[in-house]
Amino acid sequence: MMKKILLLIIIAITATSFLTAQDLYLSWDGEKLGDTVYVWGEPTTSQIVFNAILHNNTSNGMNVLVVRDEVAMLENTLSTFCWGGSCYSPTVDTSSKYQFIPAGGSSEEGDFSGDYMPNGVIGTSVVKYAFYNLDNPDQRVEIVVNYWASPQGIAEEAMTGGSVSEIYPNPANYYINIDYQLTSKVNTARVKIFNLLGSTVKDALMERGSHNLKLDISDLNNGIYFYSVLINGDIYKTKKLVIQR
Numbered sequence: 001m002m003k004k005i006l007l008l009i010i011i012a013i014t015a016t017s018f019l020t021a022q023d024l025y026l027s028w029d030g031e032k033l034g035d036t037v038y039v040w041g042e043p044t045t046s047q048i049v050f051n052a053i054l055h056n057n058t059s060n061g062m063n064v065l066v067v068r069d070e071v072a073m074l075e076n077t078l079s080t081f082c083w084g085g086s087c088y089s090p091t092v093d094t095s096s097k098y099q100f101i102p103a104g105g106s107s108e109e110g111d112f113s114g115d116y117m118p119n120g121v122i123g124t125s126v127v128k129y130a131f132y133n134l135d136n137p138d139q140r141v142e143i144v145v146n147y148w149a150s151p152q153g154i155a156e157e158a159m160t161g162g163s164v165s166e167i168y169p170n171p172a173n174y175y176i177n178i179d180y181q182l183t184s185k186v187n188t189a190r191v192k193i194f195n196l197l198g199s200t201v202k203d204a205l206m207e208r209g210s211h212n213l214k215l216d217i218s219d220l221n222n223g224i225y226f227y228s229v230l231i232n233g234d235i236y237k238t239k240k241l242v243i244q245r
Contacts, residue, residue, distance in 0.1 A: 024139060039116075041118070041147070043118045052114075054101060055105075065134050066083040067132070068093045071144065072125060074121050081095075084099035122150055126146050127144075150226065163181045176214070179211075182210075193226070
């Protein structure tokens with residue numbers, strides 16, 4: 001049974017990416033998707049699943065194939081996908097079967113899924129999926145999916161009666177702040193900032209008691225990051241951080 005996965009953010013890119021972007025597009029939960037999405041799941045889950053519905057915005061039916069491109073995979077992780085009534089092994093990049101999408105119509109919920117197996121590995125793997133018309137490959141749509149595996153919330157007992165604020169400002173520029181009140185059960189606490197490939201780019205200790213932590217991030221490039229608050233070595237919360245100057 002597929003586990004529910006949190007779709008963290010959707011980043012829309014202008015239609016100049018593809019001249020035929022209006023012919024085909026993807027959606028999920030009633031929202032039109034841009035060129036890049038991030039999905040989150042626990043690293044111990046069997047699969048982190050990305051679902052999408054393909055829409056044909058033309059007056060002609062299309063036989064559509066899917067091509068997978070593993071852009072950046074963490075070691076010991078795997079990805080697969082399902083399309084056209086078939087699910088493919090981790091070694092297959094192109095669907096052997098096409099699916100017919102009628103003029104002005106769409107695929108059904110569940111017809112496509114991108115499945116990522118983190119196998120306990122924390123971090124982000126990047127997979128691109130291209131949907132294209134078998135009879136006219138220029139009619140296509142592509143989406144880059146960032147599968148982010150990170151545990152969350154397993155240190156809540158030690159923080160009963162305490163608090164940790166969200167990082168602010170967010171989007172941030174040169175500094176970030178976090179307000180916190182640690183309980184007597186907390187022996188160690190720290191904040192870690194990760195890039196999209198799961199590498200730690202900042203690591204700061206949080207002193208016992210109630211304090212404000214101000215962290216210099218001026219050496220980090222603009223972009224999307226994630227931060228985790230670790231309590232007694234376990235992750236208490238994980239959130240998105242945007243650096244924008």
